[in-house]
Amino acid sequence: MNVSSQRKPTDVTKDSKIPKKPSKYASSPRILNIDQMITEAGEFGNWSWAVLLVGLIFCQGTTMYFYTLPLLELVPKLECKQGNQWIECSRQDICRDQELIGSELWRVDYADEFSFRNWITELQLYCYPDFWIGFLGSAHFVGVIFNGLILKHSDYFGSKKMLTITSVGQAICCFSLFYCTNITLIYIILFISGLLYCKSYLAYIYCVEVTPLKYQVFYGGFVLSMEAVFSKFLIIPYLYYSNPGNPPLHSLSITLSIQTL
Incomplete structure (x- = not known):
């Protein structure tokens, strides 16, 4: 007698889990704009x-x-002192004269709109x-x-x-x-x-x-x-x-x- 023919059919629903109904978010990937x-x-x-x-x-x-x-x-507008007057001068004029550098003989003219x-x-x-x-x-x-x-x-x-x-x-x-x-x-x-x-x-x-x-x-x-x-x-x-x-x-x-x- 064939032994395999005497085997009882197994209940597949007893030992295995029945998959739940998939949600809409578990479905295949979607392309969204x-x-x-x-x-x-x-x-x-x-x-x-x-x-x-x-x-x-x-x-x-x-x-x-x-x-x-x-x-x-x-570079702001600069003024150099000559006598009792302040006249416009450039930074090249100041840097050219070592005596002017660090002295009070020149200043920034903050009255000018571009200073x-x-x-x-x-x-x-x-x-x-x-x-x-x-x-x-x-x-x-x-x-x-x-x-x-x-x-x-x-x-x-x-x-x-x-x-x-x-x-x-x-x-x-x-x-x-x-x-x-x-x-x-x-x-x-x-x-x-x-x-x-x-x-x-x-x-x-x-x-x-x-x-x-x-x-x-x-x-x-x-x-x-x-x-x-x-x-x-x-x-x-x-x-x-x-x-x-x-x-x-x-x-x-x-x-x-x-x-x-």
Whole structure:
């Protein structure tokens, strides 16, 4: 007799688990566009607009010192004393005469509209070479050129994490920028701040990614138009601190770091 034919059929439902009905989220992966993703997560409401507003501020985080760099390295109008009169003179005239350097026979004419309290006056760069004075602004833009080295990592680490790191880093740079009295260290700080300038791009990309398609064109144009507004109003704190009768220039660091964050 065949032994195998005497085996009793096993109850497959006794020892094995019957699979439950799969949910709609356990099904095969779906390809969704932005609008469908927002619908799955919840409607685009007031909280979403608040996030976009914060992103707008992040996009313009460095506007203040970005647009004030020409003023920070602008050589003010100088006056030299001849007899009992003060006449206009150049910094070349002062640096050419060793007796004038460090004396009270020359001064900055703060009555002139283009004379500001800036790096030239605070660090006594009157006799500094023109190239290195101009490099104060160039150091930042050199960093901007290489900020792609940081920007590309946002796809790996995540835009939100990289945005936080670059924002905190730029705030530290801004806070220390006007407290620093070493010109070489200022070059380094400006270069690093340029490297971290990618936070503006990260903020813009992050906001566009969470914006419905029907609002993306509006939001992109709104960000660019607000840059013009920010460039006009955020320069006011610098104009205030650059006046000799107001608090020291390094007080601007606090305003800069808060605005950058």
